[in-house]
Amino acid sequence: MQKTNFSTTRLVCQPLEEKDIRAFRQIAAEPHVQKFFHCGDPVDFLHGLEQYDCYPMGVYSASGSYLIGYINGYVYSKSEQELLVEFFLTEEFYNFDYVAELLRGFAHHSQQLGFYTLRFELEQDDEDVRHLLNMSFIPVHPIPEEYYTDEQSGKHIHVFKMVF
Numbered sequence: 001m002q003k004t005n006f007s008t009t010r011l012v013c014q015p016l017e018e019k020d021i022r023a024f025r026q027i028a029a030e031p032h033v034q035k036f037f038h039c040g041d042p043v044d045f046l047h048g049l050e051q052y053d054c055y056p057m058g059v060y061s062a063s064g065s066y067l068i069g070y071i072n073g074y075v076y077s078k079s080e081q082e083l084l085v086e087f088f089l090t091e092e093f094y095n096f097d098y099v100a101e102l103l104r105g106f107a108h109h110s111q112q113l114g115f116y117t118l119r120f121e122l123e124q125d126d127e128d129v130r131h132l133l134n135m136s137f138i139p140v141h142p143i144p145e146e147y148y149t150d151e152q153s154g155k156h157i158h159v160f161k162m163v164f
Helices: 018-028 042-051 096-113 127-133
Strands: 011-014 057-061 067-077 082-089 117-123 140-149 156-163
Touching (some): 011 096, 018 042, 018 067, 067 096, 082 096
Parallel strands (some): 082 117
Antiparallel strands (some): 057 067, 067 082
16 A cells, blocks of 8 residues: 545545544445445455555545545556546535546546556446546546456446546
8 A cells, every 4th residue: 555645726635544534434334425335344444455556545625624535546557557446525525526626636646656547447337427437637438348247246347447
């Protein structure tokens, strides 16, 4: 697990601290978040990240300094400079403006870390996120031959990539 941070106009992304676990647990329990993100016990999930080559960060409101989400890039391929991205924002902040700002900031920061492709794995019926990824702020390339069925849930997963 790598520690890193970046900020945008309205967001501060930095490593989660012990004091944030309660807020993370509450956000992860929101039905809106559970629709996209399944982590089991949030404390076990956060501690388990230590075994991965990844860049997990809490997403905080710059104005209020409170936790509003999470973003992480797992090193998917060092040779192809590719990160597998997972993120969520609370329902209050889950709109195009905040998601676009978060992904633009993360994309820019990823380039500084040496990664030029962000990989997203979306459920087939995840139209909200697919719509956001198809917006023109960063070119997104659906990879039609890359899909799979999740063994646990049986859901069909499609792969999208942002290449910059």
